[in-house]
Amino acid sequence: MKKIFFTMLCLFIVNTGAMAVETCSQDQDGNCSIGCEPDGLGGCEVCSPGSYKSAVNKLPCTKCVFPTGATQKQDDVSGLTTACSWQAECDADEYWQTSTGGISTFGCTPCGEHYTSKRTQGFGLSGRGTTATGASSYSKDAVCDGIVYTITLEKNLTNFLETPKYAYVKYGTGFSANENGPFKYTGVEPGVTPSMKWFQDFLGYYTAKTGGSIRFNSEGGTTGTATNPTTFREHTTLYGRWNEEAVKFTVNYYSDSGMQTLFASSTCEMGGSCLARTDGPSQSGKVFAGWQCGAGCSGPVEPGTQIPEPTEEYYLTNEPVKLYARFESCPAGYYCASGVQNKCPAGMTTSGGASSIEDCHMVRGSSGTKFCNGTGACFTLPGTGTIPYNP
Numbered sequence: 205m206k207k208i209f210f211t212m213l214c215l216f217i218v219n220t221g222a223m224a225v226e227t228c229s230q231d232q233d234g235n236c237s238i239g240c241e242p243d244g245l246g247g248c249e250v251c252s253p254g255s256y257k258s259a260v261n262k263l264p265c266t267k268c269v270f271p272t273g274a275t276q277k278q279d280d281v282s283g284l285t286t287a288c289s290w291q292a293e294c295d296a297d298e299y300w301q302t303s304t305g306g307i308s309t310f311g312c313t314p315c316g317e318h319y320t321s322k323r324t325q326g327f328g329l330s331g332r333g334t335t336a337t338g339a340s341s342y343s344k345d346a347v348c349d350g351i352v353y354t355i356t357l358e359k360n361l362t363n364f365l366e367t368p369k370y371a372y373v374k375y376g377t378g379f380s381a382n383e384n385g386p387f388k389y390t391g392v393e394p395g396v397t398p399s400m401k402w403f404q405d406f407l408g409y410y411t412a413k414t415g416g417s418i419r420f421n422s423e424g425g426t427t428g429t430a431t432n433p434t435t436f437r438e439h440t441t442l443y444g445r446w447n448e449e450a451v452k453f454t455v456n457y458y459s460d461s462g463m464q465t466l467f468a469s470s471t472c473e474m475g476g477s478c479l480a481r482t483d484g485p486s487q488s489g490k491v492f493a494g495w496q497c498g499a500g501c502s503g504p505v506e507p508g509t510q511i512p513e514p515t516e517e518y519y520l521t522n523e524p525v526k527l528y529a530r531f532e533s534c535p536a537g538y539y540c541a542s543g544v545q546n547k548c549p550a551g552m553t554t555s556g557g558a559s560s561i562e563d564c565h566m567v568r569g570s571s572g573t574k575f576c577n578g579t580g581a582c583f584t585l586p587g588t589g590t591i592p593y594n595p
Contacts (some may be wrong), residue, residue, distance in 0.1 A: 209293055212399070216563040218575075218578075223285040224239060224248060224250075224251060224281050224282065224285065225238070225250055225283040225285065225461050225589065226283060226285040227250070228247075228248035228249060228283075229248070230247060230248045231523065234246075234264065235249035235260045236257075236261070238257055238260060238267075238285045238347055239251055239256070239257055239284060240283070240407065241263070242489070248479060250282050250283035251265035251281055251282060253281060254280075254288065255268060255284060256285060256288060257285065258287075259581045260262075266384055268287065269287075269303070269333060269334055270288070271292050271310050271311030271568075272289065272294060272312050272313065273294050273309030273311050273312030274291065274311065275291055277290050277548050283336075283482075286332065287334075287335075287530075288332065288333065289331070289332045291329070292311060292328065292329050292336075293312075294327055294328070294329070295326045296321050296325050297314060298312040298314055298322040298326070298347070299313055299342055299344040299346070299347035299348050300313070300342040301344070301398055302336075302339060302417075303404040304485070313344075315344070315463055316348075318376070319349060319376070320348070322347055322349050322351070325345055327342055329342070332495075334433065339409070341371050351374070352372055352383060353372070353375065354370055354372060354438065354440075355371040355441075355442060356370060356440070356441040357369045357371060357373065357442050357444070358441060358443045358444060358561065359444045360445065369397075370396070370425070371396045371420070371581060372385075372392075373387070373433055373436045374387040375437070376432065377389075377434060377438070378390075379391055379432050379433065380393075389432065390425060390426065390541055391425030391428070392419070392420070392424050392426075393422060395421065395424070396424040397424050404446040404447050404449070404474075405446065407422055407444075407445075407446060408421045408445055409443065409444055409445070410442060410445050411443075412443060416443070418491070419431045437536070438527055445458065445588075450471050451474040451475075452471050452474065453471070453472055453519060454524035454525070455471070455525045455527065456527070457469065457470075457484075457525075457527050457528075458498065458526065460529070463498050463526055463528050467529065468481060469524070472511065472513075474505050474527060477510070478510060479497050479511065480494075480506065480508060481512060482508050484543060485529050486541070486542075486543030487529075487531050487543075488541075488559040489540055490531035490540055490556040491533075491540045491543070491545045493505070493531055493532045494506050494507055494532045495527040495529060495530065496527065497525070497526070497527060498527060498528045499525065499526035500523065500524065501512040501513075501516050501525055501527035505527060511527070513525075532557070533557045535556055536554055536556040538558065539558035539559060539560055539561055540559060540563060541561075544580070547565035548561070549593075551561035551573050552564040552565055552566055552573075552593065553567065553573075561593060562592070564591060565590040565593060568584070568585040568587040568590065568591065569584065569585070569588050570584055572585050
């Protein structure tokens with residue numbers, strides 16, 4: 205359709221590079237020329253300062269959008285045909301946030317809490333409308349660096365051999381088993397899980413010793429949990445969680461160091477009280493002196509004291525902890541029978557290692573058995589040799 209212009213279109217170039225019109229035209233369909241909008245009286249008028257229009261239509265001019273931090277704005281020119289131009293200056297701890305849907309949510313934006321700046325000086329950008337030149341060089345990732353927080357991973361067990369492990373999170377970036385990364389969202393290396401699991405199934409790390417929320421799963425990963433790199437906003441301690449089933453191990457007591465004769469057997473719970481038997485087997489002419497670790501532990505174990513728990517490696521062999529009885533020779537002056545130490549009758553003694561009262565005897569001679577009366581008069585059995593219990 206042939207367009208009829210009732211005014212002369214005059215364009216000029218402003219020093220910012222934007223085009224502007226001084227007068228407007230209107231076609232026979234009522235469309236206003238570029239840089240112009242309906243005036244409400246059936247005609248057209250140039251766009252007011254701070255607005256523009258780049259097409260021929262009946263729509264009003266579009267208000268110019270300027271970024272946060274703009275120091276120079278082209279908002280004093282009327283009849284603009286393209287978006288307004290601008291210049292912006294950002295500080296070192298600011299990044300360039302791009303516009304979303306043409307809404308004025310772009311410009312110099314502080315890195316914010318939990319971030320530090322990678323830059324030591326500010327930067328400037330220029331552009332037109334919501335488009336900036338070179339803005340990609342100043343994205344959040346390019347300017348802002350998330351603070352690295354330490355996550356202390358407590359095993360939450362009584363096993364003193366297991367020390368805490370550590371993971372690290374860079375705010376807004378990801379997790380790592382190393383303080384310097386690399387950081388990734390999907391989790392940290394399995395190395396952060398306890399090396400000794402106390403023979404229980406490890407469930408993961410939680411925000412509290414009991415209750416709380418899971419943060420790392422049983423393999424140290426964060427996938428499938430409520431964790432993300434912005435969950436941690438300070439140095440944090442997490443606690444290992446284990447299944448609640450009691451873990452048990454068997455203790456076998458043997459009468460001999462060769463561990464061929466089983467004296468007794470018992471079952472103990474890992475992490476609980478497990479005391480060695482106070483009674484023991486008997487051995488002729490000897491007295492029971494306690495227990496000795498033969499397998500699954502090491503060292504002597506006194507009667508009534510805690511039995512050492514097996515190592516994880518030994519426990520996984522399904523072998524019991526083995527203790528065997530220790531004996532000492534029955535002392536002189538006593539006989540030991542059925543594991544009981546008995547004193548010989550008055551005036552009698554033994555040479556040690558006796559197993560029966562029949563081994564008790566009297567000793568003759570000046571250093572032998574002495575008899576005394578109530579007045580203090582004493583004598584020793586004359587002669588030499590010994591007199592047996594049953595002469």
